[in-house]
Amino acid sequence: MSAPALSVRAAVPERDVEIELTVPAGRVLALLGPNGAGKSTVLGLAAGTVRPADGEVHVAGRRVAGEGAWVPPHGRRISLLAQEPLLLPHLDVLANVAFGPRARGVARRAADEVARTRLAEVGAEALAERRVHRLSGGQAQRVALARALAPDPHLLLLDEPLSALDVDAAAQLRQVLRAALRGSGRAAVVVTHDLLDVLALADDVVVLEAGRVVEQGTTAEVLGRPRSGFGARLAGVNLLLGERVAADAVRAGDEVVHGLASAQPAARTGRAAAAFSPRAVAVHRTAPGGSPRNVLPVRVTGLEQQGALVRVRGETASGTRLAADVTPASLSVLRVGVGDDVVLVVKAAEVEIYDA
Incomplete structure (x- = not known):
C-alpha cells in the first residue's frame, strides 16, 4: 500500500x-x-x-x-x-x-x-x-x-x-x-x-x-449527512445538532425535533443530528392549528432570492440558524420582514435523524 x-x-x-x-x-x-x-x-x-x-x-x-x-x-x-x-x-x-x-x-x-x-x-x-x-x-x-x-x-x-x-x-x-x-x-x-x-x-x-x-x-x-454547521450550509440543508432523546427525536437547545431515523441508532442516547431541506419548511406568523410534530419559533435574520423562491433565514432562541424556501406570493401574504418573529413548521416525515 x-x-x-x-x-x-x-x-x-x-x-x-x-x-x-x-x-x-x-x-x-x-x-x-x-x-x-x-x-x-x-x-x-x-x-x-x-x-x-x-x-x-x-x-x-x-x-x-x-x-x-x-x-x-x-x-x-x-x-x-x-x-x-x-x-x-x-x-x-x-x-x-x-x-x-x-x-x-x-x-x-x-x-x-x-x-x-x-x-x-x-x-x-x-x-x-x-x-x-x-x-x-x-x-x-x-x-x-x-x-x-x-x-x-x-x-x-x-x-x-x-x-x-x-x-x-x-x-x-x-x-x-x-x-x-x-x-x-x-x-x-x-x-x-x-x-x-x-x-x-x-x-x-x-x-x-x-x-x-x-x-x-x-x-x-x-x-449526504452533514454533521457541522458549515457542512450543512454547503449541502443546502437545515441541521440541528444535539442529544438523541428517542430513536426518532433530537433535542437541540430548547427545541425537540422529530423525524425518521435513517438507521438503527448506535445507542438510545448520544449525539445526533436532525436534517431537513428548506423547501420542506412552511412559514407561519403563529403556530398553526392541529398537531404538527415540529414547530420551531425563530426571529427572521434575512431574506434572499433563491431562483423562483425566497429564502427566509431565521434563528431560534438557542442560536440555531434555520432556513425556509417559500414563494414570493406566500411571503407577500405573510408580510414578513427582518426582525419579525415567525414559526417554521416541518413534517416529521421530511426530517432525517442520524448519529452525529
Whole structure:
C-alpha cells in the first residue's frame, strides 16, 4: 500500500490550530470551513511556509517537519495553484511551464517536452509561444495549472484556484482540473467555498472550524449527512445538532425535533443530528392549528432570492440558524420582514435523524 500523499498531526498555537488529517495517495481532499478556520495554515504546514510547534508532517511517507526534521518548501515536491496565476512575465508560456523541471535539473530539451505535454493536458498547447501579458484570465490559470503539474509533484495544493475567474472560465477550468486530478490518480488538497468544486473534484472532505477538524468523510457522506454547521450550509440543508432523546427525536437547545431515523441508532442516547431541506419548511406568523410534530419559533435574520423562491433565514432562541424556501406570493401574504418573529413548521416525515 502506498504511503499517504500527506499526513498532518500538528499544532500551531499562535494561530490556535490543532490539526490531524490524512490525504491518501491518489485521492483529492476538499478542505472546507469559514474564513479564519485554519485552512491556509494547513496548506502552509504542507507546503513548508508554516512550522508546527508540535507534531509532524509527512509528504509521500517522508517526514518533512517535526522534532529534528525540517525540509524547506523547494525540497518537498509540492506544487501550489492559487487564486492568481503568478506567471513569470519575462518568460513565454512554454518557459513558464518548463521552469519547474529545469529547477530540478532536467535538461532544457527534456523540460520543454514535459512542458508541451502538460500544456496539452490542460488544453493550452496552442499558447506555448505566447507571452504572458497576452493571456486571458482563464488561459493564464490553465498555464499555471500546467506549470504546477510539470515537476510531477507528490501533492498539488489548490487554494481557491477558480475564485478570480468569471463563471464561464471557471466552469471550463473546473472540467480541466477534474480530468487532470481524478483521471490521473494525482493527490491534491482543494480549498474552496464552491459546492460545484467539491462535487466535481473531491473524493473526501474535511471541515475545519476554529482551527479544529469538526467533520470528515467521503464527499457523499459529508454532503449526504452533514454533521457541522458549515457542512450543512454547503449541502443546502437545515441541521440541528444535539442529544438523541428517542430513536426518532433530537433535542437541540430548547427545541425537540422529530423525524425518521435513517438507521438503527448506535445507542438510545448520544449525539445526533436532525436534517431537513428548506423547501420542506412552511412559514407561519403563529403556530398553526392541529398537531404538527415540529414547530420551531425563530426571529427572521434575512431574506434572499433563491431562483423562483425566497429564502427566509431565521434563528431560534438557542442560536440555531434555520432556513425556509417559500414563494414570493406566500411571503407577500405573510408580510414578513427582518426582525419579525415567525414559526417554521416541518413534517416529521421530511426530517432525517442520524448519529452525529
